[in-house]
Amino acid sequence: IAGGGIYLLKNPGHSFEKEDLMQGRLPRGNYTTLALAYDAQTIYFAFAPRADSKPHFYSPDRRSFHLYAMDLDGGHLRALTSGPEDDFDPCPLPDGGIAFMSSRRGGFTRCNNPWEPLPAHTLHRLDPDGTIRTLSYHETSEWHPKVLADGRIAYIRWDYVDRSAAHFHGIWTTNPDGTNSRGLFGNYTQDINACYQPHPIPGSAKVAFLAGAHHANVGGSLVLLDPARLSLRPDNGEDCFNAIERLTPEVSFPETPGNWPTSYVHSPWPLSENYFLISFSFDPLPGMSALTEEDTKTGLYLFDRFGNLELLYRDPEISSMYPIPAIPRPAPP
Numbered sequence: 001i002a003g004g005g006i007y008l009l010k011n012p013g014h015s016f017e018k019e020d021l022m023q024g025r026l027p028r029g030n031y032t033t034l035a036l037a038y039d040a041q042t043i044y045f046a047f048a049p050r051a052d053s054k055p056h057f058y059s060p061d062r063r064s065f066h067l068y069a070m071d072l073d074g075g076h077l078r079a080l081t082s083g084p085e086d087d088f089d090p091c092p093l094p095d096g097g098i099a100f101m102s103s104r105r106g107g108f109t110r111c112n113n114p115w116e117p118l119p120a121h122t123l124h125r126l127d128p129d130g131t132i133r134t135l136s137y138h139e140t141s142e143w144h145p146k147v148l149a150d151g152r153i154a155y156i157r158w159d160y161v162d163r164s165a166a167h168f169h170g171i172w173t174t175n176p177d178g179t180n181s182r183g184l185f186g187n188y189t190q191d192i193n194a195c196y197q198p199h200p201i202p203g204s205a206k207v208a209f210l211a212g213a214h215h216a217n218v219g220g221s222l223v224l225l226d227p228a229r230l231s232l233r234p235d236n237g238e239d240c241f242n243a244i245e246r247l248t249p250e251v252s253f254p255e256t257p258g259n260w261p262t263s264y265v266h267s268p269w270p271l272s273e274n275y276f277l278i279s280f281s282f283d284p285l286p287g288m289s290a291l292t293e294e295d296t297k298t299g300l301y302l303f304d305r306f307g308n309l310e311l312l313y314r315d316p317e318i319s320s321m322y323p324i325p326a327i328p329r330p331a332p333p
Contacts, residue, residue: 004031004318006045006070008326012312013302021074032065033089034322036072038331044069044080044098046088057117060084067100067126072326081132086121091145091153093176094331098126099145099153105134109141110160123155123174135178142172143218144197149205151176151333154198158214159187166214166255169194171207171225185225188232189239193255196220201270202329208270211246213255216287217295219264221251222278222303247276247305255289266298267322276303277312277323295319 005022021043029049036043048065055061065088067080080098081087089101103119111118123136123145136142136157143156152173159168170187174180184207186195196210196218205227212220229243252259266279280303283296299314300323313320 003028006031006034006043006074008072009300009313009323012300013310016313018313019074021070022077023074025077026068029063030065034324035090035092036324036326037092038094038329040326040328041072042069042092043072044090044092046090048086067098080126086119087124088121089144091147093125093147093153094151094333095176096128097176099135099147099155099176100124100126101142101145101155102132102134104132105137107139109158110165123153123178125176125178133178135174136181143169146198146200147176147332148173148200148207149332154184154200154207156195156198157183157187159183164190167193169196169212169214171195171198171209184227185230185239185243187239188237189241191238191241191256192223192253194220197267198225199268199270200332201273204273206273208247208268208276210265210268211253213285213287213289215289216254216285219266219281219285219298220254221249221261222247222265222268222276224273247303254285254287260287260290261285265303266319268303269323269325271325274305277301277325278303279319279321279323280309281319 008019010017027049033046046065048063051063065086067087070077085103087102091099101121102124103121107120109118109120120141122142125133140158140160145153145155157172167190171184192211194212196212198209207225210220224245226243231240233240251261263282264285269277279298280301281296281298286292286295298319300312300320302310
């Protein structure tokens with residue numbers, strides 16, 4: 001369903017008062033993947049206008065997602081990309097560039113239908129001068145770039161080569177120029193079906209991510225990963241879980257044998273190892289394996305590892321997602 005927008009929560013924790021930063025300046029459509037510059041002066045997001053009917057993939061009337069930017073007060077709204085390809089998941093880089101996911105490299109995923117081919121989207125880079133470069137030519141799709149504390153880009157790669165078609169969405173890392181790509185965690189385990197939305201922890205080397213599912217919307221259980229404890233099991237070479245900590249053990253890992261969560265986390269923003277802004281739903285994660293036909297809704301909450309969950313904003317008619325503190329933060333190297 002088309003709708004939504006970009007909003008500023010005026011007094012979080014005290015009221016639901018919000019400011020509409022878009023003011024109807026874009027047509028009816030879909031907003032996704034919100035991000036904020038390190039100096040908190042520029043907002044980035046992806047937007048696709050809604051078509052009156054569903055055109056064929058190769059139709060010139062097909063709508064695509066593109067990257068947009070605007071000032072924190074809503075001013076200077078502008079499109080950063082254009083054309084027939086999908087561009088989304090903007091991630092500001094410390095040098096002024098933007099990492100993002102795009103179908104520009106060409107190619108399609110393995111789950112194509114003759115009537116609706118599904119393009120693969122991989123890691124790209126937008127330079128300040130407007131130059132776009134492909135950083136990853138991986139043969140299947142990738143998601144959710146985020147800069148780690150050491151300056152590398154963490155992202156999710158669907159590693160679908162002579163293996164299970166619905167597992168092995170692991171966290172990978174690469175240098176900002178696309179060199180030295182390597183798996184970090186989750187590339188060889190079926191005890192977590194998919195890793196999503198990795199995010200560095202301020203003042204820590206740890207990384208938060210969601211244990212999610214292939215056949216579902218993005219969402220799942222909130223997990224902390226300690227890269228210093230990474231190892232492989234000596235008996236079978238699979239990812240060892242000594243490096244992870246489940247912060248929401250009541251939210252089961254979806255699409256693992258016999259498991260589907262009755263609630264889920266989306267778009268976590270760590271404030272520290274103990275406190276997080278999250279999007280959260282008390283309803284089941286929508287997906288094929290959940291046998292749900294309708295999307296469930298998320299609200300915005302302050303979560304801590306001690307079991308507390310404080311409501312910041314919720315609209316029962318829509319999902320509220322991507323909570324980001326509107327304050328500057330240090331840029332990695």
